[in-house]
Amino acid sequence: MSQSLDAYLVLAGILFAIGSFGFLARRNAISMLMSIELMINAVNLAIVAFGAFVPELNVDASVIALMVMAVAAAEATVGLAIVMAIYRNRRTPLVDEYDAMRQ
Amino acid sequence: MFEPLIPSAAPWLAAVEAEPIAATASQVLNLVPLLLLLPLSGFIFTALFGRRIGRFAFLVPLLLIVATWAIAMVVVYEALSGGFGEHGAGITLWTWIPAGAFQVQMGLYVDQLTACLLIVVTTIGMLVHLYSVGYMAHDPGRWRFFAYLNLFMFSMLLLVLGDSWLTVFAAWELVGLSSYLLIGFWYPKRSAALAAKKAFIVNRVGDVGFALGIMLIWVSTGTLNIRESFELIAKLDSTTIAAIALLVFCGAVGKSAQFPLHVWLPDAMEGPTPVSALIHAATMVNAGVYLVARANPIFALAPNVMVIVAAIGIFTAILAASIAFTQTDIKRVLAYSTVSQLGYMFAALGVGAFTAAIFHLMAHGFFKGLLFLGSGSVIHAVHEEQDMNNMGGLWRKIPITHWTMFVGALAIAGIPPLAGFFSKDEILAESFKFAFGWVWLIGLVVAVMTAFYMWRLMAKTFYGEPSAHARSIWDRIRESTWTMTVPLVLLAIPSALIGLFLGLPLGDSRITQWLEPVFAESEELLHPDKQPFQLAGIDGVLIILSVAAATLGLVVAIWLFGAFRRAGSRSRVESLTDANGATRFLYRATLNKWWFDDLNHLLFIVIGGRVADAMWWFDRTVVDGTVNGVGRLTVDAGRGLRRVQTGRVQNYALGIAIGLIVMAGAYLAIAAR
Numbered sequence: 001m002s003q004s005l006d007a008y009l010v011l012a013g014i015l016f017a018i019g020s021f022g023f024l025a026r027r028n029a030i031s032m033l034m035s036i037e038l039m040i041n042a043v044n045l046a047i048v049a050f051g052a053f054v055p056e057l058n059v060d061a062s063v064i065a066l067m068v069m070a071v072a073a074a075e076a077t078v079g080l081a082i083v084m085a086i087y088r089n090r091r092t093p094l095v096d097e098y099d100a101m102r103q
Numbered sequence: 104m105f106e107p108l109i110p111s112a113a114p115w116l117a118a119v120e121a122e123p124i125a126a127t128a129s130q131v132l133n134l135v136p137l138l139l140l141l142p143l144s145g146f147i148f149t150a151l152f153g154r155r156i157g158r159f160a161f162l163v164p165l166l167l168i169v170a171t172w173a174i175a176m177v178v179v180y181e182a183l184s185g186g187f188g189e190h191g192a193g194i195t196l197w198t199w200i201p202a203g204a205f206q207v208q209m210g211l212y213v214d215q216l217t218a219c220l221l222i223v224v225t226t227i228g229m230l231v232h233l234y235s236v237g238y239m240a241h242d243p244g245r246w247r248f249f250a251y252l253n254l255f256m257f258s259m260l261l262l263v264l265g266d267s268w269l270t271v272f273a274a275w276e277l278v279g280l281s282s283y284l285l286i287g288f289w290y291p292k293r294s295a296a297l298a299a300k301k302a303f304i305v306n307r308v309g310d311v312g313f314a315l316g317i318m319l320i321w322v323s324t325g326t327l328n329i330r331e332s333f334e335l336i337a338k339l340d341s342t343t344i345a346a347i348a349l350l351v352f353c354g355a356v357g358k359s360a361q362f363p364l365h366v367w368l369p370d371a372m373e374g375p376t377p378v379s380a381l382i383h384a385a386t387m388v389n390a391g392v393y394l395v396a397r398a399n400p401i402f403a404l405a406p407n408v409m410v411i412v413a414a415i416g417i418f419t420a421i422l423a424a425s426i427a428f429t430q431t432d433i434k435r436v437l438a439y440s441t442v443s444q445l446g447y448m449f450a451a452l453g454v455g456a457f458t459a460a461i462f463h464l465m466a467h468g469f470f471k472g473l474l475f476l477g478s479g480s481v482i483h484a485v486h487e488e489q490d491m492n493n494m495g496g497l498w499r500k501i502p503i504t505h506w507t508m509f510v511g512a513l514a515i516a517g518i519p520p521l522a523g524f525f526s527k528d529e530i531l532a533e534s535f536k537f538a539f540g541w542v543w544l545i546g547l548v549v550a551v552m553t554a555f556y557m558w559r560l561m562a563k564t565f566y567g568e569p570s571a572h573a574r575s576i577w578d579r580i581r582e583s584t585w586t587m588t589v590p591l592v593l594l595a596i597p598s599a600l601i602g603l604f605l606g607l608p609l610g611d612s613r614i615t616q617w618l619e620p621v622f623a624e625s626e627e628l629l630h631p632d633k634q635p636f637q638l639a640g641i642d643g644v645l646i647i648l649s650v651a652a653a654t655l656g657l658v659v660a661i662w663l664f665g666a667f668r669r670a671g672s673r674s675r676v677e678s679l680t681d682a683n684g685a686t687r688f689l690y691r692a693t694l695n696k697w698w699f700d701d702l703n704h705l706l707f708i709v710i711g712g713r714v715a716d717a718m719w720w721f722d723r724t725v726v727d728g729t730v731n732g733v734g735r736l737t738v739d740a741g742r743g744l745r746r747v748q749t750g751r752v753q754n755y756a757l758g759i760a761i762g763l764i765v766m767a768g769a770y771l772a773i774a775a776r
Contacts, residue, residue: 020760023753023756024753024756024757024760027753032752032753095751095752095753096751096753098750098751098752099749099750099751100750
């Protein structure tokens with residue numbers, strides 16, 4: 001375990017960047033959901049890191065991290081359900097073919 | 104016949120006034136709503152089913168109007184014999200407009216003035232209905248005609264019975280509507296459709312004034328009940344009272360065809376003749392006179408407005424009489440004569456002789472109704488020809504029409520003892536005695552003119568040699584059927600006798616006694632030092648003068664136009680009109696109705712049209728341009744910005760990401776400084 005907060009934050013930043021790139025670049029809906037998870041986890045990592053290094057945030061950070069996990073789980077469930085529904089409808093997981101909102 | 108039932112309505116009753124009267128009002132008062140209900144149901148029934156009934160569509164409206172007449176006579180008897188109390192009685196049917204402080208009751212009120220109008224409206228209305236059965240016998244649309252007539256009867260009765268300004272105004276517009284529908288009854292005829300529109304629009308001009316007057320009454324008194332408003336108006340300052348009086352008079356000017364809004368009435372003769380008799384001679388055009396008479400407490404407090412009323416009245420009288428000199432359409436002569444006689448009535452109102460005005464209204468209603476119905480009978484006889492130059496010598500062919508019209512013509516000319524003599528003499532005498540010398544003098548001249556043009560009408564129609572047109576159909580000229588001649592005879596009787604009945608004894612006539620409770624206060628206020636009647640004094644002289652005026656007119660007309668077998672002298676007429684430049688100008692002026700129609704054309708069609716065109720241009724380019732510009736800008740902006748919305752999730756996400764980066768970058772840039 002490194003003794004520097006920066007290392008954790010850099011890792012979180014890299015993870016968030018990978019996640020956002022994945023979200024913007026991948027066309028597959030499932031991959032996009034996975035990218036979202038990656039971003040959430042990057043943020044969570046940053047929160048936990050702050051909690052570990054800043055004494056005043058100790059407890060709060062853990063609570064927030066748990067909260068984020070719960071929300072992420074719920075979000076993943078709903079997201080997957082939506083993707084499944086759209087997939088059944090449109091027979092494709094590719095989001096750039098989902099253009100019903102355009103009209 | 105009309106002796107008071109309760110001679111002195113017990114002095115102790117006067118102390119308690121209105122309220123107990125309403126409580127003890129006779130059962131007859133409950134009949135009053137029927138006066139409205141019967142014609143209205145007749146209108147609705149005939150409008151809905153008349154077409155299917157066809158030939159006999161006149162039955163229901165006719166019977167309902169006869170019933171209305173009978174009820175009206177009961178009501179009139181009750182009102183004039185004091186059964187409704189000294190100041191009449193009313194019933195409130197329902198609250199018409201309950202809007203906070205603005206409360207308008209739907210109520211009916213009958214007093215002596217209403218009773219006088221009821222006599223004229225229902226009697227002539229009934230006879231005109233009967234007459235129309237014959238007159239309209241061959242018209243395929245006659246169910247429509249009778250439906251409209253019933254609508255008119257309903258409106259006119261509402262007008263005289265209504266007890267709030269708003270009810271009267273609504274009825275005022277309803278009679279205008281009926282008039283419009285009936286003038287334009289033969290709407291495929293372009294001139295009829297135009298005349299209907301003209302009547303409606305010219306009336307609107309006056310109605311704007313009336314509506315403003317009603318608003319002013321509401322604003323300054325807070326009530327629209329006619330009787331209540333009189334008491335409250337009396338407490339206002341004189342400027343407001345004058346404004347109210349003037350605005351109400353505006354409405355009267357329009358409806359009663361007074362100068363400068365007199366132009367619609369002669370054109371209204373495009374309607375069927377029974378309509379001209381009923382609406383445009385005997386009843387509706389009297390509504391303005393009735394309105395001013397009804398509002399006498401207001402006018403009595405505005406003496407300056409009274410002078411205006413008198414001036415407009417007497418000016419209209421002489422103007423219209425001069426135009427009647429040269430018209431050749433029989434109905435137009437009568438129409439201008441109506442305008443002229445209405446001018447008389449307004450002159451009487453203006454000098455403060457309210458009773459005389461109502462007297463003349465009643466008398467005029469009967470004899471002018473008679474003359475119009477007679478002219479309809481003449482027109483029928485000579486195969487729908489209205490030009491008097493194409494008549495002549497008809498008195499032997501259509502004797503009933505001739506003799507009844509003869510009575511009517513002498514009555515309007517003012518020959519004693521016929522109706523017109525009494526009423527006209529009362530107007531002239533009172534204007535002289537009330538120190539309106541100029542009204543009296545012009546009135547006297549108009550009396551000469553009236554006698555003259557009426558005899559001219561009689562002579563050109565009935566006497567002398569038949570014209571070429573009349574000779575060509577001579578053997579086919581027939582007296583009209585009984586449904587047309589019976590009303591003529593029934594109208595000739597009151598035309599001859601109503602003056603004797605209402606106008607005697609001289610000085611304290613029956614109609615004065617009837618209307619005293621309505622007008623006494625105002626007349627007292629205007630002329631506190633009224634002289635008693637002196638037959639051997641000033642009044643006798645005035646009577647002789649007005650009879651002399653009428654006789655002079657008749658004699659000149661007989662000299663020029665002939666009588667019975669004695670033919671008129673065309674050369675004499677021509678030598679008079681062609682005497683010199685001045686007479687030629689006068690002849691052309693009256694023939695062209697003093698160019699009022701042309702003036703209106705110039706003012707409102709030509710100049711008004713230019714202004715309207717300019718307004719239209721402004722509206723089209725500037726107003727519409729702005730509005731359409733804003734609209735087009737929005738549409739174009741929307742169309743452009745639509746491209747941004749691709750519907751792809753990732754484009755939006757990219758937007759969010761870029762936004763985030765920009766925000767974060769900006770934050771860092773600011774924080775770093």
